[in-house]
Amino acid sequence: MAGILVLRWYLVKSLSGDVVAYRGEGPVTEVGFQSWPSGGKSITDGTTPTLPSPARPTGETGTEDTGRDLQSSNSLFHPSAGPVQAGFFCWDVATGEINCDPSTFRLHGLPEGSPPHLDTFLSRIPESDLPEFVGALQSMAEAGGNYQIAYRIAADGGGWRQLEARGRVLADAAGAPTRMVGVVMDTTAAYERQEAEKRRLYEGAxxxxxxxxxxxxxxxxxxxxxxxxxxxxxxxxxxxxxxxxxxxxxxxxxxxxxxxxxxxxxxxxxxxxxxxxxxxxxxxxxxxxxxxxxxxxxxxxxxxxxxxxxxxxxxxxxxxxxxxxxxxxxxxxxxxxxxxxxxxxxxxxxxxxxxxxxxxxxxxxxxxxQHALATELQRGMLHPGPLSAPGLTIAARYQAATSGMRIGGDWYDAICLPDGAVALVIGDVQGHSVHAASLMGKLRTVIHAYTCEGHGPAAVLARTNRLMVEFNPDPDRAMFATCCYLLIRPAEGTLEACTAGHPAPALIAPGEPPRLLDIAGGLPLGVDPQAQYPTERMLIRPGSVLAVTTDGLLEAAGGDIGVAIEAFLAELAGAATADLEVLADELLAGVQRARRRSDDIALLLARLTGPTVR
CATH class of the missing domain: 3.30.450.40 (GAF domain)
Structure with missing residues (x-):
């Protein structure tokens, strides 16, 4: 990242001796270093350094020629790979004085006559980078051997210039560091290429x-x-x-x-x-x-x-x-x-x-x-218009799911019988698809037919269950349904309740808190053709409200189902005197605000208004 000091150094034990072979990168292929004289003088004679021939191990042919070349040159440095944008230096660790050539000054943006001291070069490094840079120099000097360090200085035209120094730390007989010799190169172009590549990779990611x-x-x-x-x-x-x-x-x-x-x-x-x-x-x-x-x-x-x-x-x-x-x-x-x-x-x-x-x-x-087709199919299968029955005030709601096909198998119905009884039915077919909606239509028709034939709640569910099993010839694609069947006789104030795997209805009697009816219930429809469905019979007072819903309303609250049921009962606290249409809207208001709901909801509320005959 531009503007951040990058420090790298390699602490490697190398061969002893005053002549150090260094293999560089790019234009610089091989550089020879000669031992430096003391005195801290800079090389300012204006001569162009020339690289010597590659250093060879002692005993190889050509060693003597290399020595003669070093002695005959007017410069302490002898480049052998042609002119490069690089400078050579020797830092006396004890005095801080630096011997260097003019290129080293130019690379750091300093005039050639600048004081040849470490502080002069440190003045070109940003203050924010100095602590880490100085700490790296000390670590490299103490460790000895070869080193490499990258740093930045302020460029004349603004921005930053990236430099890199490489070389070797020389030590005395006791192993104490005395000098750091090396070459410094301008790596701005390479650094910018690396940063551009990093940006390209980051943008691609x-x-x-x-x-x-x-x-x-x-x-x-x-x-x-x-x-x-x-x-x-x-x-x-x-x-x-x-x-x-x-x-x-x-x-x-x-x-x-x-x-x-x-x-x-x-x-x-x-x-x-x-x-x-x-x-x-x-x-x-x-x-x-x-x-x-x-x-x-x-x-x-x-x-x-x-x-x-x-x-x-x-x-x-x-x-x-x-x-x-x-x-x-x-x-x-x-x-x-x-x-x-x-x-x-x-x-x-x-x-x-x-x-x-x-x-x-x-x-x-x-x-x-598909959704339009399924919606029309489902709308045609649900009870048309508001529900009504003698002796009862009824409010019903259907809320589609907000994900998937947005249709399902929930339904409700109110069936008025010739003897004045009213059957309230609510059910839920497994799944949310066109198949679930069509199966719901079949069940609603079957239950309506068995009820009109005069069968009681248990017989209606038992016959519907056997027919549902016949609807599932393939066990791998079998579908099931839950159902709650309530037979109310308003003139007598009696209730017969039967459930098939469905949540029990709630009863809100005048002056009493809401409670769930204690119903034994049976298996969902379509599971076991021999399943039986016990019927619970009880008296209900005028003004009492029955509330029954599918599990979509309870599951929409999230969390534990028991907590959801308690919350549902709490919302029914004033149902005995409330307007049922308003109450139905309030019960669905919370789930309507949910952004995504995977299950549809059916809700049925009924208040007994007819007289009770003792």
Whole structure:
């Protein structure tokens, strides 16, 4: 990261002797160091250092020639690889004096006549980096051997210059460090390349992460509204401020969905006369992406659309054709608030976003069609209009799920019998699909028929159960249902209750707290053809309210089911005197605020208003 001091050093035991062989990187291939004289003088004779021949181990041919070259040169340093942007130095650890050549001063931005002392060079290092730099020097001096350290100095034109020093720490006979000799090189270009590569990798990782998030959001979205909301959030992360999805139709272009675009911009996009050369039309005509980096670039190719776009909020555009499984369907226009150079990676990413958006919209269209069909099917199977029965005041509600197909198998019914009795039925078929809704319609019809034949609650559920088993010939695809059957005789004030795996109803008698009825119950419908369903009989007073719901209402509260039941009973505390329609809305108000609900809900409230005959 630019602006942060990077310190690296290697503490390696090397061969002893005054001549140290160093193999460098880049232009510097091999550098020889000669022992330094004391006195702390800098090399300022203006001669160009020349690198000596590569140092060879003692005993090899050429050692004598190397020694003669060192003695005959006017400089203490003898480059052998040609001129390089490097300087040579020797730091006396005890005195702090530095012998160096003019290049070392120039690399540090110092005049050649500067005091040859360590403090002079330290003055060029930022104060924030000094403690770590000085600590690294001390550590390297104490450790001895070869070292390498990278640091920065302030550049003349602003910014920073990156330098790197490498060399060897020389010690006396006792092992105490005496001198640090080495070469310093300007590594700014290499450092900037490394930082650019780091930025490229970081930006690529960021794009991948954002793309994964957008893909997951689009996969979870099932409606057009959800898809556009997820796309808006995702494209904002990529810098886009507006989006228009345009469909190709016989009479021209039509905006299917948009956000962040002014009406004038949308009109220019879809108007065949004024926007005929807009990038979107180019993309559709060529069936290839079109990227416009600025209004200036747009004006150079299409003057008229550029005038219209000048008053808009976007200053760069990406127009990308869209296709689904059926073929081309239109295009999307992404707008950016400022001029933008679209690099290869960003272009590929935006094209991928357009592809994901097209697939999501196709899936949403299929979902909407299926949902509309299923909704009509379910609406036709539920009881039409409000429920009513002599001697009872009834309020009923059905709340669809907010995820999946948004349909299910919950139902309710009120069946008036010739003798004045009223059967209140509520049930829940397993699953949330068209199959569950159709099975619910069958069960509702069957229960209605058995009730009208004059069978009691237990017989109705037993016969329905056997028929439900016949509906499940394949055990692997078997479906089950729960049901609560309440037979009320308002004139007598009696109740016969029977349940098949369903939550027990609640009774709220005048002046008494709400309580769940103690009903033995039986297995869900469709499990065991021989299942029996015990019936509980009791008296209920006028003004009493019966409340029964499916498990979707209780599970919507989350947490423990026992806690949910207690909360449900607490909300029924004033039911004996409350308006049942208002109470039903209040009971569903909490779950309606939930963003996602995986189960549908049926609710049935009934107050006994008829006289009681003793």
């Amino acid at each position: 960021t794009r991948n992460r954002l793309m994964q998030q957008l893909t997951a959001a689009l996969a979870a979205a099932v409606t057009f509204r959800d898809i556009m909301a997820a796309t808006q959030v995702g494209l904002q992360e990529f810098g886009a401020s507006g989006l228009a999805v345009v469909a190709s139709q016989r009479d021209g272009l039509s905006v299917v969905a948009s956000y962040g675009c002014h009406d004038e911009e949308l009109a220019a996009v879809c108007d065949a006369d004024t926007g005929a050369c807009f990038p979107l039309q180019d993309a559709l005509a060529r069936q290839a992406p079109v990227f416009v980096a600025s209004v200036t670039d747009l004006a150079a190719a299409h003057p008229q659309p550029a005038q219209q776009a000048a008053g808009g909020s976007c200053r760069a555009w990406a127009a990308i054709p869209m296709a689904d499984s059926r073929g081309p369907i239109g295009a999307c226009l992404m707008g950016f608030p400022s001029p933008r150079e679209f690099g290869p990676e960003e272009r590929a990413l935006l094209v991928a976003v357009a592809g994901l958006l097209a697939q999501s919209l196709e899936r949403a269209g299929m979902y909407e069609s």
